[in-house]
Amino acid sequence: MRNLIVVESLEHWPKTAEGFEVVNAQAYLFQEEFQKAKNLRIYNLCASYSYQSFGYYVSLLAEARGHRPTPSVATLMEMKSKPAVRLASEGLDKEIQKQFAGLKSEGFELSIYFGQSLAKKYQPLADQLSRSFAAPMLRAKFTHKQRWNLTSVGPVGLTEVPQDHLPDLINFAQAYFNRRPGSKKTRTNRFSLAMLVNPQEKFPPSNERALNLFAQAGQELGLEVDRITAQDQAKLGEYDALFIRETTAVNHHTFRFALKAQALGLVVIDDPQSIIRCTNKVYLSELLSQHKIPTPKSQVLSKVDLLTHQVRIPFPCVLKQPDSSFSQGVVKVSGPEELKEKGLKLLEESDLIIAQEYMPTTFDWRVGIIGGMPLFVCRYHMAKGHWQIYKTTKGGKLLDGKVDVVAPEEAPYKLLSLAQKAAKLIGDGFYGLDIKEHDGKFYVIEINDNPSIEAGFEDQLLKRRLYSRIMEVFLDRLLLKVNS
Template identity: 50%
Template sequence: MRKLVVVNNPKDWDLDVEDVEVVDAQRYLTDPAYTEIKSARIFNLCRSYKYQSSGYYVSLLAEARGHRAIPNVTTIQDLKSQTIVRAITDEINESIQKSLSKLKSKNFTLSIYFGQNVAKQYEKLSKQLHDLFQAPLLRAQFVYNKEWILESINPIPVNEVPEHHLRDLYKFARAYFARNRFSNNRINKKIYDLAILVNPADSDPPSNDKAIQNFMEAAETLGFYTELITKEDYRRLSEFDALFIRETTSVNHHTYRFARRAHADGLVVIDDPVSILRCTNKVYLAELLTKAKVPIPKSMIIHRDNCNKVVEELGLPCVLKKPDSSFSQGVVKVKTEEELAEQLNEMLAESDLIIGQEFTPTDFDWRIGVLDKQPLYACKYFMAKDHWQIYNWEGKKKDISGNFETVPFEQVPFFVLHTALKAANLIGDGLYGVDVKEIDGKAYVIEVNDNPNIDYGVEDKFLKKDLYLTILKSIKRRIDNQKKLELS
């Protein structure tokens, strides 16, 4: 994969780095030779990314040519919106306050060169901002008003870097390009690069260690270079062709930020950000499934104005769900009006809307795995010992979850399979796990999970390693189709 530093004037970049070509913007935009390059990373160091400027077009046409641009057009647009800047950087507010706490002035400018600053004390903050806004040169402006606020973050024109910073700039650039992240040798050995996002500290991840190993082995047989990454590797996403998230997802979480950034960078992503948004909010799911006439237990969207009607609508006991609940957490059963009032007050203090459902006890829930709008596996998840849910987080360690039974499709009732597929296909064509209750010959969807469990010895008990291979083949097919579109 060729590496090109694109500048308005070659004199702007007086640094010779092995395997890195310096090209002026006009030549990159107009010379047919660059149009024909099938694989390239473009480091856009133009003086301006203003709309319809040459710098803007470098990133825009790089995307059209199937090249990877840093920054890409999405980042360029994000930098222009103060609302987006505030929203994206909100999660690092604690780091901002800590890093700038000793400053006496009311204004501060932080110059970030390839993720670093000339002052060591701002190293962490510089890296975090570069991770969020992947552009080679950035200038962050902070103001103090009771606390430090990021007022703006903008690209630094390469010709405006102070002369006394050039030595550090070139040192940072050499270190940046020298890393394995852009190694030609590695990329040429495999067809595509796959990142699998995991959390080694997670006590109950969606895939156990043996399953992750099986995913990696399946990927290798299909020609992938595969690497396990963690939340610390956000800045490395542009190295890969696809991201497979094997960490429990949530919107207000780094998993969503990874999915969003990967999707914006043109990577194939499972779970994609749209699926995460749709699946992780129970209010959205209830509305979506009801509108599509997919059977669900009797439900109501509860808010302050109708919470006095819950008993009348659902009876007691009933189930209350926080919008972003998952793996039985944030889901409670209330038996009395006193319990109901207490839980409603607590949940409505956090969210304007919550879900209430009638209590529908069963010995087990069906879990139908769905990929590419087709059934992938079927399991019965039995309730935890002496509990009404699959997971009992307050129980003894050995009793946290119930037993399971993996079932061939011919043993799954047709109405269960049909209902699960209809629900999953409303979300998209990704990898989903649909939880269904079977009651009196009818199927009722409990939820659609965007990040379903794929554990060695559980979901793979019937398909064995073919389960992993099927998922990886889907990822490869998605990349192939995307490449064809880019070249057409």
């Protein structure tokens, strides 16, 4: 992929260097060579990024051409947003107070060129700001009243760089392009995919072996797969697709990644709408009820319902926090007193919870659906001596029951039909449907975005083919996007 620095005048760029080309904005905007070029990464250093300026149009038309602009128009708008800057200030507060402790001033400006600060003391802060706001050059302003706060951050045009900073700017740019992943080797793959993971996650949706198999499957299909983490949001514009392999939540960086990736035009699994719909059991209960999808008897409860004995679900029943996962925030209660005690505790985290009929079975069906089609079918057996498939020990260890896999063509037709019908209500992403079979009938318990794919479990039958089929969905959607 070619790296292209765009400036308003070539006179503004002091000298040539390796690893990138430099063109003026007029050439980039109007010359056929750049209008038709593919696989360009654009670093926009124009003098102004204001609405309808040359700098604005360089980023805007780069996106239209399928190039990868930095900063993107979305990033430019984000830096103008006071709530976004305030949120960034809150997230960086610990580092801000640490960096400026003892500084006798009411204000401070930090200039960042290709991720580097001229004052090495402030490099940790420069690193974090560069991850939050993807732009070749940034200027962040901080003010001090009772404590230090980030008050504004914005892109820096090349003409705003002081003359004595230019030699450092060139060196920083050279170092940036020399160390960029893939800058020393030519990317041979047509598309690139970012796989969001959390190496510290206690119960991740995919184990290490599965993550490696996803990467191998992608490579075989011509997808370059890179792992990224929560600190890499600014890198999203470098990719064509995002695959989230970290447990999702709406009030979490996984959701912000999905939103940003969607805004940048990436193919995203899980998409933001699927995360919103699947991670809230109150929403799912209402949705499934409205569309007459069979579920165990369910009731949305508030504190008033508990205190006034308005619970209609017979005992024993199951109480669930709206955003529970891996059986956390899910409890079984046997009578009114236990219902009140445990229900009130769950209501400390949410104004509403779910009460659901307890339906004892020796296993739950798990149907994996991607793009509306069944991918795998498993039986998740209950953890030994427990009523759920997961059991957390007092020491925090997660125990689970055995998993056996059934070929979709051998699974009950009614099971697959129900799973597909329910999944369609969420979208066309990647879902894991938990379904109980009771007295010959099937009932949807939950629809999960970001379902577990672990080597040795869900892949028992398809083996490597399971990972390939998921990567094929990304490739098909990328090709459809290009061709349309």
